[in-house]
Amino acid sequence: MSRTKTSKAWMREHVTDAWVRKAKSDGYRSRAAFKLMQIDERDRILRAGAWVVDLGAAPGGWSQVAADRVGPTGRVVAVDLLEMAPLPGVRFVRGDFGDDGVLAQMESLLEGRRVDLVLSDMAPNLSGIAGVDQARGAYLAELALDFARTHLSSNGVMVVKVFHGEGFDALMREIRAGFRKVAVRKPEASRGRSSETYVVARDPVQNDAPEPSEREV
Ligand code: SAM
Numbered sequence: 001m002s003r004t005k006t007s008k009a010w011m012r013e014h015v016t017d018a019w020v021r022k023a024k025s026d027g028y029r030s031r032a033a034f035k036l037m038q039i040d041e042r043d044r045i046l047r048a049g050a051w052v053v054d055l056g057a058a059p060g061g062w063s064q065v066a067a068d069r070v071g072p073t074g075r076v077v078a079v080d081l082l083e084m085a086p087l088p089g090v091r092f093v094r095g096d097f098g099d100d101g102v103l104a105q106m107e108s109l110l111e112g113r114r115v116d117l118v119l120s121d122m123a124p125n126l127s128g129i130a131g132v133d134q135a136r137g138a139y140l141a142e143l144a145l146d147f148a149r150t151h152l153s154s155n156g157v158m159v160v161k162v163f164h165g166e167g168f169d170a171l172m173r174e175i176r177a178g179f180r181k182v183a184v185r186k187p188e189a190s191r192g193r194s195s196e197t198y199v200v201a202r203d204p205v206q207n208d209a210p211e212p213s214e215r216e217v
Contacts, residue, residue: 023061032121033061034189035198036159039067042110043200045157046070051115053106053151054078054090055097056122063090066119077109098123098143114153120144131166131213132157136178138167144173149178149204157202164195175201184195 003158028034042122046069057078067076067089076090079097088142091109111173122144124136127188141162147159158179162171176182179201186197 013057021042028061029059030061031189033065035121035187036062036065036119038187039159039185039198040065040191043159044158045117045159045200047116048201049073049077050117051110051113052077052117052119053074053110053115053147055120055147056120056140057090058082058084058093060087060090062119062121063087063092066090066117067110068116075110077115083170090121097140097147102146103190108191110151114156115151115158116153116156118148118152118156118158120158123161134165135165136164137163138159138171141171145171146177148201151179151205154204154206155202156204160199160201161196162199164197172199175199177205179204199214 005182017031019034023029023031023033046052046066047111048069048071049075050070052070052171054063054065054066054076058080060078063076063078064087067087070076072089078084078090079093079095079102081094081096083094084092093102093105093109095105097103122140124133124140127135141160144158144160148156152158156160180203181201182195183200185200
């Protein structure tokens with residue numbers, strides 16, 4: 001299929017997608033907001049007062065849901081490569097999450113505290129080369145896992161987007177080694193034909209890494 005035909009098909013699916021329409025009418029910035037709501041409905045991950053990190057946050061659907069649920073006593077720190085229009089209750093850092101400088105800015109907004117919930121909906125820009133896209137997706141999930149291992153509180157939770165395909169099993173083994181309870185979810189709002197799934201991981205196996213505030217940044 002020509003590129004134009006493919007993008008037309010994508011556009012048609014996108015604008016007629018019921019979740020896209022619902023996001024618009026309910027005031028959410030993305031259909032993704034419903035994925036987080038559906039995960040939360042089942043797994044009860046968001047609570048008032050929680051400190052949350054939202055990786056790959058733009059345009060902001062997950063951050064909207066998170067800020068609403070944690071309320072004024074909680075905190076949401078969001079990061080994305082792309083600019084994100086301000087949202088009440090969300091502190092935003094623009095940049096590549098893999099950069100040390102970006103990590104340092106996030107840690108400063110977290111005031112050296114551990115967090116209750118790490119969310120990652122990060123996805124790479126698609127090159128169209130399946131192997132490359134798969135490897136990039138796995139790398140982003142690894143970055144999120146590394147962050148969760150060193151920044152989650154002892155009863156913290158991580159929700160990370162992972163893509164089925166090469167590297168999936170290895171990533172799952174790593175997640176299972178780092179957390180005592182691991183579940184794989186495919187929320188209804190996630191397109192059936194997409195290879196994305198979300199891993200909900202609880203009860204991190206404690207590591208000896210010092211609190212972020214004790215580390216040199
Ligand atoms: N959860 C978002 C929402 O509810 O609106 C949608 C996230 S979108 C599917 C994936 C995001 O990951 C993109 O905005 C992209 O810029 C971001 N991303 C990809 N790689 C990243 C990186 N290395 N650092 C920060 N953000 C990244």
